[in-house]
Amino acid sequence: MENFKSFQFIYQQGKSTEIRFWIMGLLLIGFGIIFLPWTQNIQTKGNITSLYQEQKPQKIYSPIAGKITNWWVKEGDIVQQGDTLVKISEIKEDYLDPNLIARTQDQLNAKKGSLDYYIQKVQATEAQIANLKQSKTLKKSQLANKLIQLQQKINAEKAELQASANEQSLAKDQLERYQQMYKEGLISQTQFQQRNVTAQNALAKKIMSENKVNQTIQEINNTQIELKSVDQEYDEKINKADSERLQSLGQIEANKGEVAKLANQVTNYSIRNGMYYILAPQSGQVVQSKKTGIGEIIKDGEELLSIVPQNENYAVEVFVRPVDLPLISPGQSIRFIFDGFPAIVFSGGWPEQSFGTFAGKVLFVENAINANGLFRVIVQEDSRFKKWPKQIKIGAGVKGIILLNDVPLWYELWRNINGFPPDFYQAKLDKSNTYEK
Incomplete structure (x- = not known):
């Protein structure tokens, strides 16, 4: 029975086996593998963006409320900065007049003319006040001279009165002597009568001199009263003129305010006319049109469409957990897998040996956490490796592998079994950690 061939293949008692060599070989290989280097890493997701604000997708809004009159673009069109996108027309009754600017300018010119008239009136009133003050001074000087005169x-009339009084007293004495002499018969009646006439004339002359003095005194009193009334008379006229001047100044200030308001309206209307044509603020592709058709009513600040700039200054934003944040620093290496580009990735410890991935380096980490409880990390292209593909677009998805410290494989297994985080270490940063356009 031992001679049967089948027996020889089925029963192997007493024969040596080679399985121990296979087991020992596998153990040696496994023991060697656990000492292989392993790159700790953080895997995350994000999307393509741009570092510069002017190169990110831009929404175009309507600056005023109106009605769409014409479209010059459609979705997918490439536009240059300054190209006309949309034309809108007015719907508010305050701006429907086609000659609104011209009519407002006429109002402005009329108000400026009124302002000039009031300015001239103030100047004339000031000249009038100056003339009144001069007339007041002259009038007071005139009355002062009159008082002196x-x-x-x-004084002359008083001297004349004194002479008349002396003459009258003398004539009176002579009359009394002549009267005595007439009684004694020493002179004739004719002589006595002549002396009596002379005495009467002297008395009359004295009375006339007294009247002149009294009249002059009265004239002096009247002149003094007139001198005192000059201040009141001219002050009243000056105050009235000054009141008119102040009133005109008030009108000037009011007109200045109205002129400024009308000038502001003219400027606003002119600027508003320029808002009927919405222009492209920068070059790019028209996407995501929010409004369609002709005659559609839009509000001020309402979104019309978006423009995606065409640029080559791309960056990547990825999001990491707060627990991983201490392990990330500017200049740190990171590998990317862009959506739409095939890649063969050795997940885990050898991402640098993966095929189809692209290199980048951390530019900065935001200090504020976002609504999802993650921190945003901005990554730029690493010029030391192959360039990122030109076909990538803003908003496309990205998978990132942030490279950390190199450790033995057995240590990484031990770390994961115990649930420890990756090792904290100081990364060797690239000194050229800048982003250039």
């Missing part, structure tokens, strides 16, 4: 006149 009257004083001189009354």
